[in-house]
Amino acid sequence: MSTSKQALFTPARVTAEGPPTSSPARVVLSVQDVSISYLAHRGRVRAVSQVSFDLRQGESLALIGESGCGKSTLNLGIIRLLPKTGRVDQGKILYTARDGSIVDVLALSDREMRAFRWGECAMIFQAALNSLNPVIRVRDMVYDTAEAHGRHDRARIRNRMLDLFRKVRLDAERVFNAYPHELSGGMRQRVLLALGVLLNPQVVILDEPTTAVDILTQRTILEVLKDLREAMGFSIIFISHDLSIAAEMADTVATMYAGEIVEIGPVNELFYRPRHAYTLGLLQAVPKLSAGAQDLSSIPGSPPDLIEPPSGCKFHPRCPFATERCRHEPPPLIEDAPGHRVACFESERVLAASGPARQSTHRLD
Amino acid sequence: MEITSTPPVAPSEAQAALARPVAWWHAIRRALTSYTAQTIIQGFFTVWAVMTFTFILIRQMPSNPVQIETERLIREEQLSYEEARSKAAALFEFDPDQPVIEQYLEYLARLIRLDLGKSITSTGTPVMDQILQYLPWTLFSVGLGLLISFTIGIFVGMAMAYWRGGAFDNIVTALASILFGIPNYIIALLIILILGVQLHVFSVANTLGRVDPTIEPGFMLEYIGSILSHAILPVLTYVAATVGGWILTMKSSTLSTLGEEYVTVAHARGLPQRRVLTAYVGRNAMLPLVTRLAISIGFVVGGSVIIEDVYRYRGLGKFLTTAIVARDYTSMQGVFLVIAISVVVANILADLLYGVLDPRVRIGKER
Ligand SMILES: Nc1ncnc2c1ncn2[C@@H]1O[C@H](COP(=O)(O)OP(=O)(O)OP(=O)(O)O)[C@@H](O)[C@H]1O
Numbered sequence: 192m193s194t195s196k197q198a199l200f201t202p203a204r205v206t207a208e209g210p211p212t213s214s215p216a217r218v219v220l221s222v223q224d225v226s227i228s229y230l231a232h233r234g235r236v237r238a239v240s241q242v243s244f245d246l247r248q249g250e251s252l253a254l255i256g257e258s259g260c261g262k263s264t265l266n267l268g269i270i271r272l273l274p275k276t277g278r279v280d281q282g283k284i285l286y287t288a289r290d291g292s293i294v295d296v297l298a299l300s301d302r303e304m305r306a307f308r309w310g311e312c313a314m315i316f317q318a319a320l321n322s323l324n325p326v327i328r329v330r331d332m333v334y335d336t337a338e339a340h341g342r343h344d345r346a347r348i349r350n351r352m353l354d355l356f357r358k359v360r361l362d363a364e365r366v367f368n369a370y371p372h373e374l375s376g377g378m379r380q381r382v383l384l385a386l387g388v389l390l391n392p393q394v395v396i397l398d399e400p401t402t403a404v405d406i407l408t409q410r411t412i413l414e415v416l417k418d419l420r421e422a423m424g425f426s427i428i429f430i431s432h433d434l435s436i437a438a439e440m441a442d443t444v445a446t447m448y449a450g451e452i453v454e455i456g457p458v459n460e461l462f463y464r465p466r467h468a469y470t471l472g473l474l475q476a477v478p479k480l481s482a483g484a485q486d487l488s489s490i491p492g493s494p495p496d497l498i499e500p501p502s503g504c505k506f507h508p509r510c511p512f513a514t515e516r517c518r519h520e521p522p523p524l525i526e527d528a529p530g531h532r533v534a535c536f537e538s539e540r541v542l543a544a545s546g547p548a549r550q551s552t553h554r555l556d
Numbered sequence: 557m558e559i560t561s562t563p564p565v566a567p568s569e570a571q572a573a574l575a576r577p578v579a580w581w582h583a584i585r586r587a588l589t590s591y592t593a594q595t596i597i598q599g600f601f602t603v604w605a606v607m608t609f610t611f612i613l614i615r616q617m618p619s620n621p622v623q624i625e626t627e628r629l630i631r632e633e634q635l636s637y638e639e640a641r642s643k644a645a646a647l648f649e650f651d652p653d654q655p656v657i658e659q660y661l662e663y664l665a666r667l668i669r670l671d672l673g674k675s676i677t678s679t680g681t682p683v684m685d686q687i688l689q690y691l692p693w694t695l696f697s698v699g700l701g702l703l704i705s706f707t708i709g710i711f712v713g714m715a716m717a718y719w720r721g722g723a724f725d726n727i728v729t730a731l732a733s734i735l736f737g738i739p740n741y742i743i744a745l746l747i748i749l750i751l752g753v754q755l756h757v758f759s760v761a762n763t764l765g766r767v768d769p770t771i772e773p774g775f776m777l778e779y780i781g782s783i784l785s786h787a788i789l790p791v792l793t794y795v796a797a798t799v800g801g802w803i804l805t806m807k808s809s810t811l812s813t814l815g816e817e818y819v820t821v822a823h824a825r826g827l828p829q830r831r832v833l834t835a836y837v838g839r840n841a842m843l844p845l846v847t848r849l850a851i852s853i854g855f856v857v858g859g860s861v862i863i864e865d866v867y868r869y870r871g872l873g874k875f876l877t878t879a880i881v882a883r884d885y886t887s888m889q890g891v892f893l894v895i896a897i898s899v900v901v902a903n904i905l906a907d908l909l910y911g912v913l914d915p916r917v918r919i920g921k922e923r
């Protein structure tokens with residue numbers, strides 16, 4: 192299914208990386224020390240601060256964290272579609288093209304950026320219901336997308352799209368010719384999903400793809416997503432409030448708090464041996480059918496002001512483990528266990544505390 | 557679309573014959589309740605109501621054609637009242653003492669045969685002929701003004717929304733608001749005073765009227781040029797008076813469209829700016845303006861009365877003022893009827909056009 196699209200995306204190389212390696216662990220997207228802020232009336236909203244992570248080929252990374260912690264901002268920054276008031280203050284976003292060349296996304300020209308979007312990195316937005324132009328047909332949006340990336344063979348595009356629509360379990364012919372309002376929310380979400388992989392991108396970003404739909408539609412979407420990923424091998428950045436979905440979809444999970452990644456690691460590590468008090472708090476707030484209400488706890492307080500964040504560890508005002516040191520010194524993100532990095536001075540105590548809780552409350556799979 | 561209720565294949569001829577009147581009745585009922593039929597019926601009703609209302613209203617105006625002519629004769633020919641009165645009454649085929657209800661029924665009876673009657677003051681001239689003679693000039697000048705104004709409004713409004721907060725946006729917003737606030741006749745007077753009298757950009761005497769009367773009519777460059785040069789001032793006035801409204805509406809509509817998710821998604825799909833601006837932003841932002849445009853087209857006929865008077869541009873508006881001054885009831889009635897019909901027709905067109913542009917409406921209407 193892979194088509195010859197590399198010819199379209201040939202921005203200047205930043206670094207030559209030798210011949211492309213066939214190793215599955217190749218890093219596709221490397222976010223390095225990225226900070227993003229918005230200009231607001233009261234001052235600069237530091238929505239993302241010094242975030243770093245690597246996304247490997249075929250890997251699925253889940254971003255979890257409370258509303259307003261900067262998940263969408265980070266991903267809009269990656270495809271450089273921040274609103275006019277937002278800007279990337281620092282950092283690098285290195286993308287490894289299929290031919291092995293590495294480019295800094297933040298340094299791409301407008302034309303190269305247009306080719307990068309959707310062709311290399313597709314983003315399915317949070318408000319999927321409103322993501323389709325109400326006055327034109329689905330097929331015109333498909334052709335628009337393809338033609339923007341230099342594919343003018345309509346018959347081929349149509350066949351490929353119908354094929355993908357069938358893969359996401361849609362009535363392909365009807366949907367192809369429909370107007371958006373003729374489709375249900377779940378159908379629109381799947382249309383976007385299929386449209387998202389039309390150009391065979393290496394990275395697909397999904398911003399809460401399942402929030403606006405019912406639980407059964409949600410299942411369908413997750414299943415078709417898994418199928419597509421298996422067939423096409425793209426990497427995923429997955430934003431979700433639902434930890435059980437994150438557990439199901441992700442290889443790696445990153446917890447964000449107040450614009451920072453406070454903990455990142457393999458899914459089982461992070462969910463069964465959390466080392467950050469915030470991750471632990473999120474896990475303990477998950478309701479379980481089997482667990483009684485008394486087992487549920489929520490994190491006291493609310494997320495901090497991003498214009499004037501607290502000193503030291505930004506989580507300390509809400510943290511039951513906080514010490515004097517946490518109030519003054521920001522903890523660095525360091526590797527505690529293999530592949531498991533955490534920004535917490537008290538990670539050992541958190542890990543010890545999560546031990547007993549682990550058995551009863553948060554079995555996620 | 558509703559499912560047709562024709563019965564399944566009839567088992568026998570006799571039964572089919574029996575079923576026929578019922579099927580007919582169904583067909584008629586379906587036709588009458590269809591969207592198109594209802595729109596047309598509604599339109600007819602509106603026109604009739606406006607016609608009746610104006611018929612009564614204009615006869616409530618003080619004085620009447622005979623009275624006015626009598627006064628003119630007394631004033632200009634120094635006749636006695638009696639003489640003047642009988643002369644005036646003999647001049648017109650109009651009896652002011654006839655009850656209004658009788659006049660109304662007579663008028664209605666003629667109207668059904670598409671006869672607008674004869675002008676009262678220009679004895680013998682059919683009102684229809686007069687309207688057909690004046691209407692094209694108004695349609696041309698006001699229509700051209702509207703077209704120019706709408707086009708400028710769309711593009712400038714979109715550009716302002718796109719570069720919102722910039723110098724261009726701020727300056728044009730101020731200008732548009734000012735223009736929007738000034739009535740069109742003031743603009744007309746200002747144009748004459750400033751451009752004509754003060755700055756001598758044009759000669760006032762040569763541009764008034766609708767065409768140079770010394771030039772033979774025909775498809776010649778000279779004649780057409782004269783038409784255009786005489787239309788410049790009214791058209792300029794219409795544009796100046798309405799462009800502010802179009803600009804401001806388009807700006808706010810574009811602003812809200814730019815905030816829509818599908819615009820961001822279009823960018824995320826790597827679409828070129830041009831395509832996003834036309835098919836995604838422009839087309840959606842224009843939707844609310846289409847209705848306004850169609851309604852304005854409806855008022856093309858009636859919206860020109862004062863401007864045509866100022867510029868001595870003899871279109872339908874000027875014809876209407878003359879008719880009002882002379883209390884030429886039938887002519888006035890004819891013009892009001894034309895205005896009512898054009899507003900109704902324009903609204904129907906707006907509906908159709910909206911349906912073409914917005915698929916969501918198109919579906920709703922078929923129900
Ligand atoms: N256009 C904007 N101008 C100013 N501040 C903004 C803007 N957009 C977002 N923010 C702020 O940036 C922070 C991060 O917002 P973001 O939308 O990235 O959060 P999120 O993690 O995606 O939340 P959610 O889970 O609710 O989608 C929030 O505090 C928000 O108030």
Ligand SMILES: [Mg+2]
Pocket residue numbers: 262263264317398
């Ligand atoms: Mg979000």
